[in-house]
Amino acid sequence: MCIGDRVLPLHALHAQALRCGAQWPEAASVLDLLQHWDRNLAVLRALRETVPARHDAELPMERLRVHPPVDLPRQLLCTGANYRKHVVDLTLDMGVGPEGLEGPALRKWAEDMMDERAAHGEPYAFPKLPSAVTGAFDPIVLPATTQKPDWELELAVIIGRRARNVRREDALHYVAGYAIVNDVSARDLIARTDYKMLGTDWLRSKSPPSFMPFGPVLVPACFVPDPQNLRITLKLNGQTMQDESSADMLFDVARQIEYISAHVELWPGDLIATGSPAGNGMHYNRFLREGDVLDSEIEGLGMQRNVCTRSQATKAS
Structure with a gap:
């Protein structure tokens, strides 16, 4: 305590x-x-x-050496593409959209698409392995398998009661508390290029060891008046890269719990990472390198500091 x-x-x-x-x-x-x-x-x-x-x-x-506040959650669920400005920015950065659209017209198309999704769509959730979890001040180990490791600072929800088929209006009663996570991602490993019909590969892109700094603390929900009004800030080597409010979520915490619990059973201690706001490395075309220092903060939940290191090749015994 x-x-x-x-x-x-x-x-x-x-x-x-x-x-x-x-x-x-x-x-x-x-x-x-x-x-x-x-x-x-x-x-x-x-x-x-x-x-x-x-x-x-x-x-x-x-x-003390600060371990993850829940060591370890049995299930990790992540919600992707859940911040409006983040998805709009990526649409422009990648030039994804109807042929012939660019500049302000492409941005307007992307904004309208996000508004339609928020009104009538569903969250997009996927699992991440608990072996990726590390402490709030531990190093992030960049594996040799990726050349584009990226940061994704996120609000984490920790479940406090078994949850199955939860209604949105009741969902926050199932939350034990909130914390900080960084859903580190290997951008170049998300899409499967060997057989494109497989789509995304979350195992290799999301779950290497240390790819989810978690903590330093779990703040009980009773001390977080509004999870949809928290400032989220990440600095890379002292330069602010992410500075956004959780109000920009397309699907709020309650809607995410409703959606996820309709498909799986959540257990006490499970963690939901609720999506990352605008300002990832993909936007800047600047990815994590050995020696980088990430300072991350979410209003009222504390701070993280993680130094990036490169993994050493394991010699055969």
């Missing part, structure tokens, strides 16, 4: 938590707490009011 820059391990609060009606084992993880989130959150909030100004077990966060 984090209180400002102080960190209290769960085991130090275990006995007191049990007296308050908590349901977690002595060696509990955050994933354990999420299995009975409504009750355990109430206990955590009660404990927060009674923890003394100094606690024998507390440590400053700066002295």
Whole structure:
């Protein structure tokens, strides 16, 4: 449990938590707490009011290696092409559209298409492997398989209750909290060129190790008044590349949960990455390189810092 820059391990609060009606084992993880989130959150909030100004077990966060706040989610779902300006910009950057359209006319066509999709379309979601998850301050390891690794800062939703066929108007009641993720992507590996009818290949383009920095904290939903009004900012080597509001989502958090839960069952601790706003490397034609430093922030959810390194070829034993 984090209180400002102080960190209290769960085991130090275990006995007191049990007296308050908590349901977690002595060696509990955050994933354990999420299995009975409504009750355990109430206990955590009660404990927060009674923890003394100094606690024998507390440590400053700066002295710790910060692991993902849920270590690890069992399921990762990502929503693609979910920010209006991002998709419009990519349409212009790639020149995708009706033949003969360019400049302002192409932009108008793309904007109208996005408005139509928001009004009558559906989210586009796909899985990403949990083995891609890493900590908020860990390195991003760029594999030799890609020449176009790209950043995608995103608002993450952490599920707090089993969810299946959830109605949009009820969806936010299934959210335990919010966090920061960076859905790092190998742009040159998304499309299958050997057999184009296969379409996209999310395994190789999205799931290498370290391709999802997550954290540093899970902020309970009760402390995030409006997930559709959060500023999302990413800097590459100090230069601002993404600076947008979650208000630009085509499909809001509730609609994404409704759509995903209609097709799969969500479990406590599962993570939904809700799409990335405008300003990816694809837009700038500038991709991640060894030595790059990414500083990422979402309003009220903390900050990440990740240094990019190149993977070393593994020698055969």
